[in-house]
Amino acid sequence: MDKDELIYMYRQMLLIRVFEERSAEMYAKAKIAGFLHLYNGQEAIAVGAVSALNPDDEIVVNYRDHGWALARGCSARAVMAELFGRADGTTGGRGGSMHLVDVKRHFWGGYAIVGGHLPLAVGLAVAAQYLKTGRVTLCSMGDGSTNIGTFHAALNWAKLWNAPIIFLVENNQYAMGTSYDVHSAVPMLQKAAGYNMYAEEVDGMDVMAVREAVCRAAERARRGEGPSFLNAVTYRFRGHSMADPDVQRDKQEIAAWRQRDPIPRFADEVLLKQNLLTEADLQAIRKSVEEEVEDAIAFADKSPEPSLDTLYDYIYMQPVSNMQIGGSLMRPPKTIGRLSATSNGRG
Numbered sequence: 100m101d102k103d104e105l106i107y108m109y110r111q112m113l114l115i116r117v118f119e120e121r122s123a124e125m126y127a128k129a130k131i132a133g134f135l136h137l138y139n140g141q142e143a144i145a146v147g148a149v150s151a152l153n154p155d156d157e158i159v160v161n162y163r164d165h166g167w168a169l170a171r172g173c174s175a176r177a178v179m180a181e182l183f184g185r186a187d188g189t190t191g192g193r194g195g196s197m198h199l200v201d202v203k204r205h206f207w208g209g210y211a212i213v214g215g216h217l218p219l220a221v222g223l224a225v226a227a228q229y230l231k232t233g234r235v236t237l238c239s240m241g242d243g244s245t246n247i248g249t250f251h252a253a254l255n256w257a258k259l260w261n262a263p264i265i266f267l268v269e270n271n272q273y274a275m276g277t278s279y280d281v282h283s284a285v286p287m288l289q290k291a292a293g294y295n296m297y298a299e300e301v302d303g304m305d306v307m308a309v310r311e312a313v314c315r316a317a318e319r320a321r322r323g324e325g326p327s328f329l330n331a332v333t334y335r336f337r338g339h340s341m342a343d344p345d346v347q348r349d350k351q352e353i354a355a356w357r358q359r360d361p362i363p364r365f366a367d368e369v370l371l372k373q374n375l376l377t378e379a380d381l382q383a384i385r386k387s388v389e390e391e392v393e394d395a396i397a398f399a400d401k402s403p404e405p406s407l408d409t410l411y412d413y414i415y416m417q418p419v420s421n422m423q424i425g426g427s428l429m430r431p432p433k434t435i436g437r438l439s440a441t442s443n444g445r446g
């Protein structure tokens with residue numbers, strides 16, 4: 100990789116971190132409704148993985164998706180507008196935090212049902228194989244998802260069909276507040292071995308290690324060698340979502356993992372050590388990232404809410420008018436407003 104590519108990766112990780120820190124503030128100010136799952140600590144995975152793929156390779160992820168959308172090149176403006184539920188968001192304000200999608204960028208989202216996206220990812224991979232597009236599908240998931248039925252169905256079909264897919268587990272070692280040892284009967288790689296699938300464990304706090312592992316897996320898929328399984332060991336620095344006070348994890352454990360923060364680590368071990376950047380350059384990058392996020396917030400704030408007239412759009416393949424759907428009973432009442440941020444569930 101050349102210097103500019105390395106600096107780009109650093110900036111992308113920092114952009115995700117700053118974007119999410121500001122998102123948490125916007126959530127507290129009730130600018131963002133619904134759920135908000137932050138990616139702090141896991142940035143090296145999305146940035147490393149995306150850097151190893153072609154722009155038209157397919158990516159499918161779970162609800163912890165802001166970092167993936169930004170790493171894939173969605174603008175901070177569009178992602179923030181989506182979090183705000185506004186018309187200029189990646190999904191027109193309809194999806195919100197957990198359903199960021201950008202079809203142009205082959206970024207299929209953003210799924211809230213744990214493990215629900217895995218069979219969809221296998222479908223994308225089999226389609227690419229059938230149509231001979233040469234595209235690889237990358238499907239990321241949490242460690243908790245690896246206990247669910249669709250995980251096993253997806254690995255089975257992927258192996259049986261020799262599908263060009265990479266299953267990337269973002270193993271932050273917890274499903275909500277439940278640790279891996281408590282939620283899973285066997286070690287992670289044994290699950291891949293159950294389907295006789297090529298597997299590797301990778302340091303998810305090291306952006307270059309993730310990039311190299313995904314490169315290897317993508318090359319295998321393109322050579323027709325079928326699916327790969329990567330267990331990227333990582334840690335999230337905050338609670339499961341904004342609704343989680345994070346009382347179940349040990350404070351010392353959190354502090355120890357924070358010492359391995361992938362962003363300063365990459366700056367120290369690569370950028371500064373190889374004299375690619377100075378401390379002053381790092382400060383300048385931070386400033387430009389902070390400005391970009393500030394601009395995204397201002398943009399999202401000004402963006403309009405989706406019009407009520409479009410409430411039933413994108414539901415049917417062949418659009419029908421509101422009247423056709425159900426006459427006056429199905430039409431939205433004129434008084435309907437934005438859902439209040441304070442009426443959220445937990446999540």
Ligand SMILES: Cc1ncc(C[n+]2csc(CCOP(=O)(O)OP(=O)(O)O)c2C)c(N)n1
Pocket residue numbers: 163211212213214240241242243244245269271273274275339446
């Ligand atoms: C089928 C299903 N069951 C339960 C939930 C509630 N739920 C949301 S996230 C989550 C934990 C998932 O943990 P993991 O897969 O490790 O992902 P992480 O949040 O750590 O990224 C649970 C149980 C859900 N969304 N879907």
Ligand SMILES: [Mg+2]
Pocket residue numbers: 241242243269270271272273274275
């Ligand atoms: Mg997890």
